[in-house]
Amino acid sequence: MSTGIPKYDPMLDRDPEQLGALAISHNALIACPECDLLQRYRAIPIAGVARCPRCDFILYREIPNSIDHALAFALAGLVLFVVGCAFPLLGLRFGSNLVEATLLTGIGELWSQGLAGVSALVLLTCIVAPVTHVGLMLYVCVPLKFGRRPWRVDLALRSLKSLQPWSMIEVFMLGVLVSMVKLAKMATILPGLGLWAFAGAIIAVVAAMAVLDLRTVWNKLALCR
Amino acid sequence: MMGHPGTALDAALVACGACELVSRAPLGYSDHRLACSRCGAPLHARKRDSVTRTWALVIAAIVFYFPANLLPITRIETLGSVEEDTILSGVIYFIQNGDWPVALVIFVASIFVPLLKLSILIALLISVQRKSGWWRKERTVLYRVTEKIGRWSMVDVFVVTVLVALVDLGALANVDAGPAAAYFSAVVVLTMFAAASFDSRLIWDCYADGERNR
Numbered sequence: 001m002s003t004g005i006p007k008y009d010p011m012l013d014r015d016p017e018q019l020g021a022l023a024i025s026h027n028a029l030i031a032c033p034e035c036d037l038l039q040r041y042r043a044i045p046i047a048g049v050a051r052c053p054r055c056d057f058i059l060y061r062e063i064p065n066s067i068d069h070a071l072a073f074a075l076a077g078l079v080l081f082v083v084g085c086a087f088p089l090l091g092l093r094f095g096s097n098l099v100e101a102t103l104l105t106g107i108g109e110l111w112s113q114g115l116a117g118v119s120a121l122v123l124l125t126c127i128v129a130p131v132t133h134v135g136l137m138l139y140v141c142v143p144l145k146f147g148r149r150p151w152r153v154d155l156a157l158r159s160l161k162s163l164q165p166w167s168m169i170e171v172f173m174l175g176v177l178v179s180m181v182k183l184a185k186m187a188t189i190l191p192g193l194g195l196w197a198f199a200g201a202i203i204a205v206v207a208a209m210a211v212l213d214l215r216t217v218w219n220k221l222a223l224c225r
Numbered sequence: 226m227m228g229h230p231g232t233a234l235d236a237a238l239v240a241c242g243a244c245e246l247v248s249r250a251p252l253g254y255s256d257h258r259l260a261c262s263r264c265g266a267p268l269h270a271r272k273r274d275s276v277t278r279t280w281a282l283v284i285a286a287i288v289f290y291f292p293a294n295l296l297p298i299t300r301i302e303t304l305g306s307v308e309e310d311t312i313l314s315g316v317i318y319f320i321q322n323g324d325w326p327v328a329l330v331i332f333v334a335s336i337f338v339p340l341l342k343l344s345i346l347i348a349l350l351i352s353v354q355r356k357s358g359w360w361r362k363e364r365t366v367l368y369r370v371t372e373k374i375g376r377w378s379m380v381d382v383f384v385v386t387v388l389v390a391l392v393d394l395g396a397l398a399n400v401d402a403g404p405a406a407a408y409f410s411a412v413v414v415l416t417m418f419a420a421a422s423f424d425s426r427l428i429w430d431c432y433a434d435g436e437r438n439r
């Protein structure tokens with residue numbers, strides 16, 4: 001498959017500081033990330049969406065008060081998420097026995113059963129990635145609200161984007177619901193405080209992601225300092 | 226030079242994969258030595274070795290798909306009796322209990338989505354390698370869907386996590402995770418990396434002589 005690009009050299013990819021040069025940027029141009037169609041940036045109405053005319057990909061959105069709203073949702077999400085992790089998700093009453101479990105109980109149990117990889121994956125997708133993702137949103141949005149540029153914002157925004165697919169709390173929630181149905185046959189299931197906090201965290205995080213347009217963030221950052 | 230006269234590639238421009246800023250290389254620098262001036266990410270006009278990497282990850286995922294479905298995912302001990310469940314027997318269990326919605330969720334997330342995702346990626350890879358000009362937009366949309374649905378396959382792994390944590394009543398009842406949990410996690414992770422390493426711009430890169438689009 002030749003695309004007219006020189007062969008990739010892994011040695012050059014290690015450290016961006018050591019790359020040959022910085023490219024010359026064109027702010028008014030947009031290349032569709034999915035089909036590479038080159039187009040000129042055009043203003044769109046508030047709450048509008050700009051789509052690629054060739055492949056329909058959403059190129060950018062114009063969200064009113066994007067940063068403020070993302071900040072509020074991310075903060076709520078982080079608080080609820082911490083509560084969700086700290087308190088029991090579910091309780092199981094089986095005769096006179098009562099077992100309560102948090103998310104960390106499950107991760108620890110998988111680890112002790114010898115499934116270290118699965119345990120690490122659940123830890124990554126249900127705790128590390130969501131917390132870091134929301135934390136980075138706050139790290140970028142709080143200083144930006146006051147017109148300041150956060151330290152190493154380039155790295156923060158790159159990490160934010162690459163972490164996004166690995167934050168799977170909404171999938172975890174579906175898993176919790178399925179296990180509730182499965183266990184309801186053999187014992188009494190008691191939803192815990194953690195479960196409600198998790199449900200709230202998911203709504204807040206999804207809302208934060210929906211109102212945060214990274215293009216707006218980069219444009220705001222260009223005006224800072 | 227390949228590509229349609231409307232793409233960044235043809236205008237000798239590169240869009241940053243991380244922040245989407247469009248850049249031009251200074252004279253004398255080739256594409257792969259450049260960093261984005263805004264976010265510092267290395268610039269590449271197309272994802273590196275996209276087709277080869279995606280094939281490798283797809284094949285690895287197919288290999289793990291078999292033990293993931295044939296080996297037990299949970300091992301349930303109740304009062305001395307041991308029952309081992311595979312993903313499919315879990316689905317059958319829910320059907321027998323009349324829990325159709327749950328059976329459907331598990332079937333779609335654990336069996337159907339991974340297969341669908343792998344089939345779509347294989348079809349896309351073959352179409353790109355054959356430089357097909359058919360249904361470009363539809364194939365791009367198909368890729369977009371594939372990228373979005375993969376995460377939902379993790380449902381069964383999370384169900385196992387909750388069961389293992391909660392059903393820990395000593396001799397009365399106990400659930401252990403089976404080896405399929407590890408293989409299945411590997412399938413999900415590999416297909417997610419496979420989808421991420423495929424470059425949908427390759428679908429649009431080759432145009433037959435005289436063919437024009439917009």
Ligand SMILES: [Zn+2]
Nearest residue numbers: 032035052055
């Ligand atoms: Zn497009």
Ligand SMILES: [Zn+2]
Nearest residue numbers: 241244261264
């Ligand atoms: Zn960039």
